[in-house]
Amino acid sequence: MVRVTEVMLETKHIKKAFGGITVLKGINLEIKKGEVHTLLGANGAGKSTLIKIIDGIxxxxxxxxxxxxxxxxxxxxxxxxxxxxxxxxxELSLIPTLSVAENVFIGRLPKLANGLVNFKKLYRDCANIFEEINITIKPNEMVKNLSIADRQMVEIAKMLSHQSEIILLDEPTSSLSDDGVERLFKTVEKLRENGKAIIFITHKFEEIFAISDRVTVLRDGQQIDTIDLNMETAPHSQLETKLVSLMTGTHEDEIGELYPKKAKEISDEVVFEVQDYTQEGKYDQISFQIKRGEIVGLVGLKGAGRTEVIRSIFGRDTKQSGRTFLNGEEITIKNPRDAIKKGIGLISEDRKEEGFVGCLGLKENINLTTIMDTVTFGLINKAKETKKMRDYIKKLNIRTTSEQALVRNLSGGNQQKVVISKWLAANCKVLLIDEPTRGIDVKAKSEIYQLIRDLADNGTAVLMITSELPELIGLSDRALVMHEGKIVNELVGDAINDENIMNSIFKHSA
Structure with missing residues (x-):
């Protein structure tokens, strides 16, 4: 079909400042009917601020x-x-204590003649939306029981329930599995065919090339360039280099490797070991070791049990059986406090809910795991707190408008750096990392990859979950492949590649 080219949404000379700091510097954007227009830029470039202006926030x-x-x-x-x-x-905005359908139609619940909620119609209307975009979640399921990926799909259904003509998608795939992304993109394609105007924000280049018609690059609040991908004939690798150059202001010839070099040698010293971890319905007889300075990747499809395993290691969830060893000695972890005392840290996949306290500043968040180190005669030593904060702001290149800024107001990449800082301050022997770069731009990703590699090189045993195969391949010294709650293969060195990972998963599928 011939795509309609009339402009549905236009912004002219949009400027915005926070506390005297200008974050948007005259943005002129045109979004056409029946197109997917991607906004690309580093965290803090102004992408989310722009669409929040369009959305009336x-x-x-x-x-x-x-x-x-x-x-x-x-x-x-x-x-x-x-x-x-x-x-x-x-960031998700659902109410955990309400059902899926109540969240989708919140504020617009159908009523019976007596004023009570018509749940039969509510669930039917919700099911109709879910059927349209191939969501298999039950409308009467409580949101608190859903995974992050399923909650994201509910958010998308909630938006679609408004019959919107102009659709703003702020990293909707950040917590979705490959299957979830594919289903979402099929929905986006239907919306495009129906003449919707769609603004799409993502940091994943493969998604840009898969779904976008045009890309507008922002850098430091300025509009750098708009590229019509339908007119481009260059290979995706060249286009990616070009886009990174526009995002960072670095010449294309100067852009280096995204991933740091892996360890040349791994110590034989086993720092951390789990034996026969089992939790019925989640995982079964999970055993592995992590050596000093080693990054071990835990990979598998959604539902494989990866997150459940590391939450159990950290004492966040219970397990039925299993033993834990640190430096050769068996340890008991009943809760996260025990884990922290033993030198085990967890960077959760949901940094907003479990990684930081959004209403507090950098100082308070960076000192969360080591607050007792700053206590003198029963009182918190503010000078020590401030020094530690400044040290990590400098060490991790945390970008903030001021030292007093609330962490919830930082970009996603800088929020993640704050989370990492609190565990660096704790001098962890073992660091468990779940989706380290979800919703983070390519420049911040590179910095975080280097931080993880530096941790390992300095002796920390790292266990990392990621749904991005390039990330797993680029960082892991060894990879454990999980499928349906079991470790089905172990890959080392050059054997960690797409083909071996997917073969390991699908040969164990029914």
């Missing part, structure tokens, strides 16, 4: 917004919905 800005040629100014998200704008946020 930020109302104090300069410039103009036009929908179908008519000037508008959304006063709030509800106003934006009335204008035909729908948004799926990077």
């Amino acid at each position: 930020h109302t104090d800005f300069e410039g103009e917004i036009f929908i179908n040629g008519e000037r508008v100014r959304p006063k709030n998200p509800n106003d934006a919905r009335l204008l035909g704008i729908g948004m799926v946020h990077q």
Whole structure:
């Protein structure tokens, strides 16, 4: 079909500042009917701020917004919905204690004549949306029982329930499995064919090339360039290098390798070991060792049991049986406090809920795991706290408008650096990492990869879960492949590749 090219959404000279710091510097954007237009840029480039302005979240800005040629100014998200704008946020905004269907139609629940909720209609309407985008979640399931990936799909269904014409997707795939991404993209393709105008934010280049018509690159709040991918004939590898160059301001010839060099030699010293970890319905007889300075990747499809294993190691979840050894001695971990005392840290996949305290600043968050180190005569030594914060801001290159900034106001990459900082401060012997770069731009990814490699090189035993195969392959010294709660293969060195990983998984599938 011939794609309609009329402009549905336009921004003119959009400027925005926070606390005297200008974060958008005159953005002129055109989104056409029936196109997927990707916003690309490093964390802090202004992508999320721009779409939050369009969605009516930020109302104090300069410039103009036009929908179908008519000037508008959304006063709030509800106003934006009335204008035909729908948004799926990077951070989840569901209410855990309500059902899936209640979240999808929150504020618009169908009622019976007596004023009570018509749950039969509610569940039916929710099921119809789910069927359209191939979601298999039960409408009456409680959100608190869902995985992060399933919660993300509920967010998408919630947005679609508004019948929006202009759709804003802020990293909707950040916690989805490959199958989930594929299903989402099929839905996006349907929306495009139906003439929707879609703004898509992602840090994954393979997603950009798979779904995007045009890409606009932002850097430090400025609009750098817009590229029509439908007109490009260069290989994706060359386009990726070009886009990274535009994002970072670095000449294409100067862009280095994304992943640091792996360890030349791994010590024979076993730092950490688990034996026969079992939890019925989740994982069965999980055993492995991690040597000093080694990065071990834990890979598998969604539902393989990876996250459940490391949460049990950390004492966050219970297990039925299994033994844990640190430096050759058996240890008992009943809760996260025990794990921390033993020198075991966990970087959770959900940094917003479990990684940091958003209403606190950098100082408080970086000192969370080592607060007693700053206590003198029963009082917190503010000078020690501040020094530690400044040391890690400098060491990890944490970008913040001020030392007093709340962590929830930082970009995703800088939030993750704060989470890493608190565990660096704890001098962990073992670090468990779940999805280390979810929702983080390519530049921040490279910095975090180097931090993880430096930790390993300095003797920390690292166990890492990632759903991105290039990340697993680029970082891991050894990979354990999980399928349906069991470790089905171990790969070392050059054997860690896409083919071996997928063969290991699918040869054990029914």
